[in-house]
Amino acid sequence: MRNTRILILALLGAGLAQAAEPPAAMLDGYRAERAGPFDAARGEQMWNEVHPHNGENRSCTSCHTSNLGQPGRHAATNKPIEPMAPSINPQRLTDPAKIEKWFTRNCKWTFGRACSAQEKGDFLTFIASQ
């Protein structure tokens, strides 16, 4: 009886631990490029990093802020951006083509280069946890 209760609590805890999952096919694709395991903490660290570009500081937080539950704003046009956190905005992490499109643009803008499969996996794991 006691073991059953522990098991039920463990399963409930596991269910609550992660708000969403990145699209499995995307992570598998990255693993096929010899990336993984993926780490949300690494993703969070990269999210908050600041990269100077000709005197301009660029970061994911420039548009998305460091709180993924909050709406963001485009740094130049001020257009509102829906929150990135899937727990707030269930549309996030549901469309692989859309995700890859924004990785292409935003990694180049922020880091000055494309993100590696490892970085993308870490980012998605971090965003999924929010």
Add this chain to the structure above:
Amino acid sequence: MKSKFRILLVALSASALVLTAGLVRGDDDDGERGSRLWGKLSSDVRPVDSAAYKAECSSCHFAYQPGLLPARSWERLMDNLHSHFGDNAELDPATREQIKAYLLANAADTAQTRRSAAFANSVAKNDAPLRITETPYFLRKHDEIPQRVVLHNKQVGSFSNCIACHSRADQGSYNEHEVRIPGVGRWED
């Protein structure tokens, strides 16, 4: 007054009212002279009717109608998405070609509306401005707007933010009678 004369007078007045209402409702700027009097009154730039364009080109800014720039401007813009006003707006090649075709087919120099023609005619033949806000027609139409109500206005921010003041810009309507500047109110010059 004789009743026949009175009827005629009323009829003439009514006609005059209807005819001049058309003049008042449309813009009275000389930029559009040369088009027919009864041109497009309700939608002066053809609204966006491409789902791909709307999906890909309005995530960060207002969906500018193709009829606001000549084809040569759109071509230059679409060939340089990696460097899009300081941003990277790259697309996969198929989507890029699809959107480019839509823009070129509906650009200001071939569009059938008064205002699009005004935009196109104002741009020198050897110019291909990337910014709508740098076309001579745009500059002329906004030359009496003080910077404080746009640039220093938190609710507007920039002249590129059409929808902030032009309440029906998303329907292609830029009539000055519809302008409401946030924090200021109506603006008609």
